Amino acid sequence: MTTVAVVPGDGIGPEVVAEAVAAVDELGLGIDFDVLDGINARTYRERGAAMTDADFDRVRAADGVLVGAIGHPSVPDPAYGRGVLLRMRFELDLYANYRPVRLLHDRLSPLRDPTRRGIDCAIVRENTEGLYAGIGGALRPGTDAEVAVDTEVSTHSGVTRVLRFALSAATRSVCMVDKANAVESGGGLWQRCWDRERRTRPDLETRHLYVDVAAMRLVRDPDSFDVIVTNNSYGDILSDLAAEVGGGLGCAASANLNPETGAGLYEPVHGSAPDIAGTGLANPVGAVLSAALLLDRLGHAGPARSLRAAVRETVEAARCTPDLGGDLDTRAAGAAIRAACR
Template sequence: MTTVAVVPGDGVGPEVIDQALRVLDSLGLGLSFDVLDQINAERFRRTGVAMSHEEMVRISSARRVLLGAIGDPRVQQTGYARNVLLRLRFELDLYVNHRPAVLLDDRLSPLRDPARRSIDCVVVRENTEGAYIGSGGVLRSGTPQEIAIDNDISTRHGVSRVLGYAFSVARRSVCMVDKSNAVPFGGGLWQQCWADARSAHPGLASSHLYVDAAAMKLIQDPTAFDVIVTNNSYGDILSDVTSQLAGGLGTAASANLNPEQGVGLFEPVHGSAPDIAGQGIANPVGAVLSAALMLDHLGRGAEGDALRGAVRKAVSARRCTPDLGGQLGTEDAGAAIAAEVQ
């Protein structure tokens, strides 16, 4: 039996994860869920423990993690989120952040031109390097001469392997995005690795854009893209753009992967949304589609496609939450997806 570690987390996380588990159960796959609902901000506020060694061992043993959301406005210390999310990413070496964006229904696109609405692309974001790793510091703190430094780290090993992954999942083309005209050192390394990757994959179309031009092109015609690969911070921004073009952040799914080790963490992109937590109105689609990515990772692609098809049918019939044009709450929206699966 395949065991999946489940971390519901904070805010709307437990609400949407409940629906993802409900939909997974409707497939009858016999998955076993190891639920670690004690990993949350409430415990951290009481004890200062974000995630214990024993909990990390349980998650590592399962090798697949379904996560709801981490974050609580009552916890101001960045150490809580870093000691859960970033610890998982770094200790499991989840160097790929895979964020697909597929338009679920034509009415959800913000674009006027119908010919350009059908976005169907993937943002592949390098996940363990870049500006988010916490390298830097502050000098002369609290003085008028205070200096804050955040280092943006790129390594040949890290860049090369994420570019290789991007080519491995491409259907038509890969676009590498950087800002090497203004950020010459890290950008120069990305350019060198990009030239090597293109040479190793001559059968696929490839292109390069600076990040500002890529953002404009996405708004102009998102159908031009298949796979976009970029660094941690640019990928964070561009994947939010693609999710909005596909129907909104509530529909966005992600997979944090180490393809060689067969390890993955799957989570909706929307975060903990504390302003609507506990109201029963959170959109479960991002969590369900993250579960579908997990099924793909488990070699259950047909079942993953079944979940995606069920989501499309439910959304097209407006059996969904208000942000997608329906009138259902979280539980009823999850039930509607499960009914389409059955």
């Protein structure tokens, strides 16, 4: 039996993840869902920790993890998010963050030139190092003499393995993005590893861009990219930019992966959006497409294609939520996707 752990989370998370689970159920794959509905901001407020060791053991034992959203304004403490998402990311060593972006319909693109709208690429973000490794601190915090330091960490093994994953995920080209002209030590390491690893795929076009240039080209010529690989912070920013060019965060899916162990955490890129929770405005597409990534990794490539085709069909027909040009609420949009799967 294949088991998927489900963390509905906060805000619109339970609403969108419910539609993703229902969409997978519609495919009849016999997947069992272990729902951990106690991992949320309310639990954190009550006991000071949202994910217990017992919760984490259930996550570790599953064949994949589907997350709705983590975060709520009632819990401003960053320890909450770190104790859930970053704990899973670091303890499961999910070093490759894979964020595919494909424009579902021309009407969703913010770009004026119709010949430049066809974005269909993936951002591969190193997921366990960089500025988000949590190394640093503050001296004399809260005073006029405060000094704050955050250290960006890049290791030879960490950079090498994410470059290899990006090269394995590409079909046409890979663009490595850094800022080596300003960040010399880490940038130099990325450059040396890239120069070696790209030679293993002579069938691919490989190139390098600085992050500021890459951001401009994602807007000016997004269809020129196939796979972009970069560090943690640059990947976070570029993937959100790419998602907006592809129609908005509501459509954006992601997979946090360890290709060697098979562990994976799948979640829509959007946040918990507490301001629209319970209104029916939440867009389930990002969650459903994240579930499709999960199915790919579980060996169900055909059903994953069916889910993506159903999403595309419903968006093209405007059977979707208002942010995508439709007039359906969350549940009706999910039902439309399931109907298209049939």
